[in-house]
Amino acid sequence: MRMEQMYQEVILDHYKHPHHRGLREPFAAQVHHVNPTCGDEVTLRVALSADGETVTDISYDGQGCSISQASTSVLTDQVIGQSVGDALKTVAAFTEMISSRGNIEGDEDVLGDGIAFAGVAKYPARVKCALLGWMAFKAALAEARPMGEGLSDDGQEQR
Amino acid sequence: MTASVELDLTRIRADFPILSRVMRGGNQLAYLDSGATSQKPLAVLDAEREFLTTSNGAVHRGAHQLMEESTDAYEQGRADIAAFVGADDDELVFTKNATESLNLVSYVLGDNRFDRAVGPGDVIVTTELEHHANLIPWQELARRTGAELRWYPVTDDGRIDLDSLVLDERVKVVAFTHHSNVTGAIAPVAELVSRARAVGALTVLDACQSVPHQPIDFHALGVDFAAFSGHKMLGPTGIGVLYGRRELLGALPPFLTGGSMIETVTMERATYAPAPQRFEAGTPMTSQVVGLAAAARYLRGIGMDAVESHEAELVAATLQGLMGIPQVRIIGPTGTELRGSPVSFVLDGVHAHDVGQVLDDEGIAVRVGHHCAAPLHRRFGIAATARASFAVYNTLDEVDRLIAGVKRAVEFFA
Numbered sequence: 001m002r003m004e005q006m007y008q009e010v011i012l013d014h015y016k017h018p019h020h021r022g023l024r025e026p027f028a029a030q031v032h033h034v035n036p037t038c039g040d041e042v043t044l045r046v047a048l049s050a051d052g053e054t055v056t057d058i059s060y061d062g063q064g065c066s067i068s069q070a071s072t073s074v075l076t077d078q079v080i081g082q083s084v085g086d087a088l089k090t091v092a093a094f095t096e097m098i099s100s101r102g103n104i105e106g107d108e109d110v111l112g113d114g115i116a117f118a119g120v121a122k123y124p125a126r127v128k129c130a131l132l133g134w135m136a137f138k139a140a141l142a143e144a145r146p147m148g149e150g151l152s153d154d155g156q157e158q159r
Numbered sequence: 160m161t162a163s164v165e166l167d168l169t170r171i172r173a174d175f176p177i178l179s180r181v182m183r184g185g186n187q188l189a190y191l192d193s194g195a196t197s198q199k200p201l202a203v204l205d206a207e208r209e210f211l212t213t214s215n216g217a218v219h220r221g222a223h224q225l226m227e228e229s230t231d232a233y234e235q236g237r238a239d240i241a242a243f244v245g246a247d248d249d250e251l252v253f254t255k256n257a258t259e260s261l262n263l264v265s266y267v268l269g270d271n272r273f274d275r276a277v278g279p280g281d282v283i284v285t286t287e288l289e290h291h292a293n294l295i296p297w298q299e300l301a302r303r304t305g306a307e308l309r310w311y312p313v314t315d316d317g318r319i320d321l322d323s324l325v326l327d328e329r330v331k332v333v334a335f336t337h338h339s340n341v342t343g344a345i346a347p348v349a350e351l352v353s354r355a356r357a358v359g360a361l362t363v364l365d366a367c368q369s370v371p372h373q374p375i376d377f378h379a380l381g382v383d384f385a386a387f388s389g390h391k392m393l394g395p396t397g398i399g400v401l402y403g404r405r406e407l408l409g410a411l412p413p414f415l416t417g418g419s420m421i422e423t424v425t426m427e428r429a430t431y432a433p434a435p436q437r438f439e440a441g442t443p444m445t446s447q448v449v450g451l452a453a454a455a456r457y458l459r460g461i462g463m464d465a466v467e468s469h470e471a472e473l474v475a476a477t478l479q480g481l482m483g484i485p486q487v488r489i490i491g492p493t494g495t496e497l498r499g500s501p502v503s504f505v506l507d508g509v510h511a512h513d514v515g516q517v518l519d520d521e522g523i524a525v526r527v528g529h530h531c532a533a534p535l536h537r538r539f540g541i542a543a544t545a546r547a548s549f550a551v552y553n554t555l556d557e558v559d560r561l562i563a564g565v566k567r568a569v570e571f572f573a
Contacts, residue, residue, distance in 0.1 A: 002184055003520035007513075007571070038512060038528040039542035063542055065512035066572070129512060 006123065007066065008116040014070035019077055024059040028052075028144035033136040035128050040064030042072060044136040046144055048084070055079055055087050058137060067117075067126050072133025074113045084141065090114075091138055097121060098130045166461065166469050168554055174200035174457075175552050186522030189557040194340055194368060194501045194548030195526050196390045199454070203394060206453035207446045218445050219419055219436070233445050236452035237435075240400065243455035244366075244387070245376030250408060252401040252438040253448055257367045258292040260386035260401035261334075263414040263438060264363055265296035268332060269304045272412040275331065275361070279305030282329045284360070286311040286319050287538055288339045288346075291531045293365040293386075297334055306331070313538060317342025317491035321350065330360040337385075338368035338499035341532045341546065342491030343474070345369070345499050352381045361407070367391055371550065372470055372500050374463040377402050389447060393550070394454035398447035401438070408434035415440040458551070466551045470500050473549045473558055477502045480562035486569050490544050503530070503544040506565065509572045511543040517568040518545075523561055 023030075027045035034041040042062030049056050058076045062069075075094075079087045094114050097106035102122040106115040120130050172178050175198045180188045190198060210232055216225030218233045238248045254260045269277050277283060283297050283306050301308040307329075314320045317339065326333070333355040338345050348364065355362045364385040369375060371392035377385050384407070389398035403411070413420055413431055417440040422430040431437045458466060475495045481487045486507040492498045506514055515527035526546045529536045536542060547561055 003517060003571075006516065012572070039533060039536060040512075041542065065510035067512070123516070126512070126516070 006119040006126075008119065010113050010116040011066065011070045014073040014113065015066040018069055018073040020058060020080065021061070021073070022059055023061050024057060027057070027059065029140045031136050031140045031143065033132060033139065035064070035068070035132055037128070038065075040068050040129065040132060042068070042133050042136050044072075044133060044140055046137060046140040048144055052145055053084055055082055055084060055141075060133060060136075062133075064132060065126075065129050067120055067129040068132040071114070071117060071130045072136075074111075074117075075133050075137055078110075078112050078114060079137065084145065087141070088138075091134055094134055095131065098127055166465055166551070168552070171461070172552050172554075174202065176201070178552060182519075182522035184520040184522055189521075189523040189553075189560050191547040191549065191553065191557060191561060192524045192526050193371070193391070193550035193553075194530075194546065196396070197371060197393050197550050198552065199393055199395070199450075200457050202457045203450045203453045207395065207450040210446050210449040215445070218443050229445055232449050233443060236448040239452040240448075240455050243375075243459060244370060244385075244400075244402065245378050245380075246402050247405060249433075249435055250377075250402055250405050252403065252408070252435040253443055254399040254401055254438075255397055255444065256390075256399035257365070257386040257388035258399070260399045261292050261363070261365065262296045263401055264384050264386070264403070265300045266414045267411045268361070269300045270412045273410060277304045277306045277331045280329065281306040281331045282327075283308050284310065284324065284326065284330050284333045286335045286346075287313045287534055288317070288319060288342065288344065289334070289336055289532065289535075290340050290365060290367070291533070293334055293336055293363075294534070297332070300332075311335075313342075313535065316344075316493070317535075317539075318344040318497075319346055319351075321347065326354050326358045326360065328358050330355070330358050332363060333360050334363040334365070336365040336368070338372065338501070339491070339532075339535075340368050340501055340548075341503050341530050341535055341544065343499045343501045343503070344492055345497040347497075348380050348382065356381075366402075368499060368501065371458070371466075373467040383407055389451040389454065392451075392454055393457060394451035395447045398444045398451050400451075403434070405434075408438070411437075413437050413440070417441050419443070461551060469551060470549050470553075471495060473553055473555065474498060474500060474502060476555055476558045477547055477549075477561065480558060481565065484562070484565060484569065487565065490539055490541070500550075501530075501546050501548040503546040504565075505541055505544055506569060509568050511545040513572060514545040514565065514568045517571055518561070518564040521560065521564045521567070523557075523564050525561070 027047045030045045032043045044060040047057035093110045097104045098121050105118050108115050214228035216229040218230045241248045241251050311319045312323045361383040364382040366385045366387040370387040385402040390396040420440040490503045511527040
């Protein structure tokens with residue numbers, strides 16, 4: 001059944017038991033992103049190491065569907081502790097997979113539980129849900145490192 | 160309400176081929192999203208095709224036979240649609256959609272060539288129930304003119320709270336929706352019109368969700384302006400209607416300007432054609448008007464009383480079925496009195512998007528989100544609802560499938 005392909009067990013687990021949820025101090029930047037078509041929203045904070053090169057924490061709060069909430073939870077699992085460069089590569093890989101209409105299945109070594117969202121890519125209406133937290137993270141990072149290198153290395157447009 | 164009139168639903172459904180489509184989950188389509196856009200019967204598609212293959216020409220221009228036939232078809236369309244909503248022919252203006260209709264009124268009401276124009280210190284009144292299309296144009300009018308925007312809040316069951324606001328002489332416009340596109344509440348039009356008139360204010364009715372679902376007579380309702388769209392009433396997209404009382408349309412300056420809406424033009428200035436042409440600048444939507452007129456005749460053929468009572472039966476069954484599910488909270492009146500088609504709800508523990516996804520898997524199309532009424536959702540402390548909305552072609556069997564699908568969503572996310 002198609003629906004079970006989309007709502008993989010791992011997605012439902014992240015939805016029911018989100019990781020790293022809640023807003024924490026300290027943080028280098030905070031953003032608030034909404035999905036204007038459905039009203040879902042996330043407030044997301046990013047904390048960086050003293051040298052600004054490592055993502056030391058991502059904390060968030062918001063409301064939204066299972067897909068947006070679970071994908072934000074997966075984001076924090078994958079990216080906290082990564083260097084800024086690696087974090088941006090992870091974001092780029094997730095964005096590529098989720099925007100592929102199901103043609104790219106995703107690399108588990110890069111995306112971890114994120115590969116469970118490959119099925120979501122087949123539903124264009126849900127792609128924005130899956131990207132809500134990830135785009136918020138990217139924006140927060142850009143705000144925390146206004147002159148930061150690597151922000152456009154992934155070929156993505158800057159804000 | 161009179162006893163339900165038995166419709167020949169098999170025959171009606173045969174007019175809408177899309178309704179037999181089998182969807183990606185392997186189930187037949189149950190289309191419960193007519194509040195967003197309705198499906199179109201063959202009669203509408205055939206009318207457009209017939210027009211385009213025999214009579215297509217530029218309306219109101221030139222002197223050849225096709226131009227005459229096109230103009231006749233366009234103006235006959237206006238007459239048929241006017242008759243359908245209880246208006247005179249010259250009181251209907253064609254626009255590209257209801258949103259444009261509401262923008263048109265909001266612009267011309269702020270034009271100081273109109274002797275009752277909205278200005279600084281005046282008040283524009285709307286309601287917390289409104290679709291963004293009947294809110295933002297008024298916010299913008301207030302911004303342009305220095306007027307103040309006020310609104311009737313809504314009650315806990317999703318109706319206009321009439322006790323919440325007292326109108327005074329400063330109020331120049333009262334704009335409100337006939338049937339809420341979220342809660343389904345039907346506004347007390349007569350009461351609101353009488354209150355507006357008592358202070359000399361003009362009324363603007365958003366009739367998008369009422370015209371397709373009940374008999375409408377704008378003259379009897381007594382509103383000054385009304386807007387509705389073609390695509391929600393079995394007609395084409397790209398066509399909307401603005402109704403305006405004859406005296407008012409006659410006194411108002413134009414909104415969009417250019418060809419077709421003029422009388423005489425020099426390099427310095429122009430004078431304008433009488434209404435409704437004054438408000439129809441540029442080449443009009445000819446085949447869309449022909450299609451919309453066919454939709455009006457189609458609904459008229461069934462009978463709007465019959466449409467209304469059939470949909471009331473569907474709404475009653477939906478409310479009853481949904482309220483039998485403990486996790487459901489209806490956003491809107493839970494009774495059938497003064498209630499139209501949309502039934503919006505939230506499910507404890509399941510986001511509206513996820514409800515919509517489970518239903519989609521069953522072939523059931525509902526709307527999820529804020530339905531272009533974000534302030535109303537905020538009022539109820541929610542970001543999104545799932546909404547089932549009906550049209551004449553829906554069946555009780557489809558309502559049963561909806562209820563079963565919602566139960567499946569509850570189980571799936573439990």
